[in-house]
Amino acid sequence: MTFKLFSRKTASRQNGRSGVGRGRGSLPPGVEDFEPAPLEAPESDPLKRLFQQGRHNTILRERTKWAEQVDGKSIVEKTETVLEQRMAMVPAGSVSIVQTLSSDPGQPEEEIDVAPFLLDIHAVTNARFQHFVDAGGYDALEFWPEEIWPHLIELKDLTGQPAPRYWRHARHNVASADHPVVGVSWYEAQAYALWTGQRLPTEPEWQMAASWHIKSSTDVLRRFPWGDAMDNTRCNIWSSRIRQTVGVDSYPKGAAPNHVLQLVGNVWEWTDSEYTVADESGRPIVGEMPMHVVRGGAFDTYFESQAASDFRTGQIALARSYNTGFRCAMDLRDATWINNG
Amino acid sequence: MATMTTTRTPANRSSTAGTIPCLICEKPNPTDVLACANCGAPMALIHEAVSQDRDPCIVTVVGDSNVGKTVYLGMLLDMLSKRADDFEAVPKGAYSVNLQHTVISYLASRQFPPKTAMEVDEWHWAYYQVSRGGHDAAIYDLVMPDMAGEALAAEVATPKTFTVIRALLEKSAGAVLLVDAALAAAGSTHPDFFALKLMSYLDGVLATKRGEKMPTPVAIVLSKADYCPECFDDPRGFARTNLNRLWNICETRFQHFEFFATSVVGGLAYGSDESENVVPYPLHIAPRGILEPFEWVLTKL
Numbered sequence: 001m002t003f004k005l006f007s008r009k010t011a012s013r014q015n016g017r018s019g020v021g022r023g024r025g026s027l028p029p030g031v032e033d034f035e036p037a038p039l040e041a042p043e044s045d046p047l048k049r050l051f052q053q054g055r056h057n058t059i060l061r062e063r064t065k066w067a068e069q070v071d072g073k074s075i076v077e078k079t080e081t082v083l084e085q086r087m088a089m090v091p092a093g094s095v096s097i098v099q100t101l102s103s104d105p106g107q108p109e110e111e112i113d114v115a116p117f118l119l120d121i122h123a124v125t126n127a128r129f130q131h132f133v134d135a136g137g138y139d140a141l142e143f144w145p146e147e148i149w150p151h152l153i154e155l156k157d158l159t160g161q162p163a164p165r166y167w168r169h170a171r172h173n174v175a176s177a178d179h180p181v182v183g184v185s186w187y188e189a190q191a192y193a194l195w196t197g198q199r200l201p202t203e204p205e206w207q208m209a210a211s212w213h214i215k216s217s218t219d220v221l222r223r224f225p226w227g228d229a230m231d232n233t234r235c236n237i238w239s240s241r242i243r244q245t246v247g248v249d250s251y252p253k254g255a256a257p258n259h260v261l262q263l264v265g266n267v268w269e270w271t272d273s274e275y276t277v278a279d280e281s282g283r284p285i286v287g288e289m290p291m292h293v294v295r296g297g298a299f300d301t302y303f304e305s306q307a308a309s310d311f312r313t314g315q316i317a318l319a320r321s322y323n324t325g326f327r328c329a330m331d332l333r334d335a336t337w338i339n340n341g
Numbered sequence: 342m343a344t345m346t347t348t349r350t351p352a353n354r355s356s357t358a359g360t361i362p363c364l365i366c367e368k369p370n371p372t373d374v375l376a377c378a379n380c381g382a383p384m385a386l387i388h389e390a391v392s393q394d395r396d397p398c399i400v401t402v403v404g405d406s407n408v409g410k411t412v413y414l415g416m417l418l419d420m421l422s423k424r425a426d427d428f429e430a431v432p433k434g435a436y437s438v439n440l441q442h443t444v445i446s447y448l449a450s451r452q453f454p455p456k457t458a459m460e461v462d463e464w465h466w467a468y469y470q471v472s473r474g475g476h477d478a479a480i481y482d483l484v485m486p487d488m489a490g491e492a493l494a495a496e497v498a499t500p501k502t503f504t505v506i507r508a509l510l511e512k513s514a515g516a517v518l519l520v521d522a523a524l525a526a527a528g529s530t531h532p533d534f535f536a537l538k539l540m541s542y543l544d545g546v547l548a549t550k551r552g553e554k555m556p557t558p559v560a561i562v563l564s565k566a567d568y569c570p571e572c573f574d575d576p577r578g579f580a581r582t583n584l585n586r587l588w589n590i591c592e593t594r595f596q597h598f599e600f601f602a603t604s605v606v607g608g609l610a611y612g613s614d615e616s617e618n619v620v621p622y623p624l625h626i627a628p629r630g631i632l633e634p635f636e637w638v639l640t641k642l
Contacts, residue, residue: 101451101622101624102450102451158574165570238628239423243426268607277610278612279612279620279622281615283612283613284612285610285611285612285622286610286611286612287608287609287610287611288611291608291610294608297625298607298627300607300627300628300629301607301625301626301627302448302626302627302628303448303449303625303626305449306625306626311625313607313608313624313625314608314610314624315607315608316608320570321607322570322573323607323627
């Protein structure tokens with residue numbers, strides 16, 4: 001059931017933010033030349049609508065119920081195929097999480113075992129997030145923690161509509177449909193993940209996926225998904241000179257061994273974990289508001305070391321940054337196509 | 342390709358009778374001293390200018406203490422040295438690299454660089470040849486000193502406290518004024534008043550004729566704009582609302598001015614030192630809007 005907490009004032013449809021007379025900002029690409037994505041008519045059948053919206057794991061959680069309806073079984077099977085293609089398994093392994101700001105050798109680390117899990121091959125795109133916006137996700141309180149309810153009204157786009165910060169009239173820009181969605185807070189990322197029946201990866205899971213420190217006889221840990229040396233032809237960071245986000249399937253040579261793309265560069269990725277860190281003397285370092293861990297660097301990450309698989313940093317959970325997006329994860333037990341196969 | 346040097350009274354820097362005039366204050370100095378005895382400018386910079394047989398353009402970066410001048414300048418120079426967009430910068434002399442080296446080393450280890458000392462002989466002076474590619478290719482010889490905010494405040498409050506500052510500003514072909522957008526967005530009037538004082542001082546130093554608008558281009562950079570993303574959406578609108586005194590003096594007294602939004606830090610957190618003082622930490626570095634003000638100033642030179 002969807003509860004409506006706020007009624008939002010409909011913003012003017014006038015597309016009147018020309019570049020003239022505003023000084024020189026640095027808006028993300030696509031904000032100046034904006035062509036709104038067309039509206040997609042929603043399917044009337046509930047199962048087909050869930051499939052259309054990309055809520056695949058939500059379907060699988062009630063697969064028995066859906067399989068009983070006409071065409072239900074084939075849609076469930078199709079759902080499994082989509083998830084199989086969209087997600088990759090990250091094997092069991094272990095990670096070392098540095099506990100201090102400095103990552104110099106000798107700093108305290110926490111060793112954490114990571115169980116196998118499934119991770120999106122791509123970051124969530126604008127096109128995928130559009131389904132959540134169109135379905136009224138910003139008003140569906142069951143996907144938002146209670147502490148954020150008073151702030152939900154502030155999560156709006158450039159025209160005052162509930163949507164990612166750099167959208168207009170609750171539409172994404174057609175030209176960046178396949179780019180990662182940015183301008184979303186941790187809460188928006190988490191709400192989307194829950195809505196699709198998934199979740200955000202934890203910090204150890206994210207590091208495991210990027211460092212590929214699997215349990216094996218060889219103790220191999222990668223600084224980057226492709227190996228130990230930075231190679232800016234395999235990712236989109238400042239030195240790659242792109243200066244904006246790219247489509248989520250770019251840089252195939254930068255993939256992890258399980259074909260997960262762009263764990264390094266393009267956009268920082270929200271994780272489910274709170275960011276806690278201390279200085280070298282053990283004194284806590286905190287943000288002005290609670291922070292969550294972001295990982296992987298973005299198109300504007302200046303220091304290559306800050307895009308490495310073991311680099312920890314955080315963002316205020318309410319920050320809606322132009323360079324931060326997310327990808328979703330799933331527990332292996334939910335992967336019916338694996339467990340039943 | 343055009344070569345851009347200063348248009349302001351180039352001095353004859355021929356060494357006469359074992360002395361050489363300072364590039365900044367024009368006072369003669371023995372050729373073997375390290376810094377100008379009058380204003381403290383490093384003589385290495387003057388010797389370099391002599392060897393070029395042309396005076397460089399001086400672009401000053403001014404603003405209040407803690408507004409981010411050192412970080413902005415160091416980041417800008419480092420980006421230019423790494424060939425950012427159409428620009429490339431080559432340092433003229435090893436001393437020029439010190440500023441970017443210091444700033445980058447601190448930021449890479451997730452710390453802010455220490456405050457610039459009040460003493461002129463401890464300032465970093467950057468002298469670079471900057472080239473711009475593309476169809477309107479040009480070369481600029483630029484001197485950009487990293488002045489201490491406290492020294493600027495002292496000179497503005499009591500002129501002639503720091504003669505080097507007045508001399509530098511008199512010779513400036515362009516200026517970059519940094520204003521703390523985060524503080525202004527939080528409702529403080531201090532950034533507006535300080536910027537107003539500085540612009541008024543600049544007006545007094547640089548104005549050509551009484552009543553005429555000042556021709557020197559001034560880029561007004563709203564620093565720490567990561568705190569208030571609306572700065573990036575509409576810098577002018579932000580200034581008109583939150584820095585209205587500054588906005589008015591710009592419109593009234595300056596021919597060429599433009600507002601820009603800038604940030605260097607992608608995430609900020611706070612700790613404390615042994616004396617329980619709050620210490621800010623840059624968690625990661627994501628430069629944004631650094632080149633634009635500089636590029637704009639160059640186009641107006």
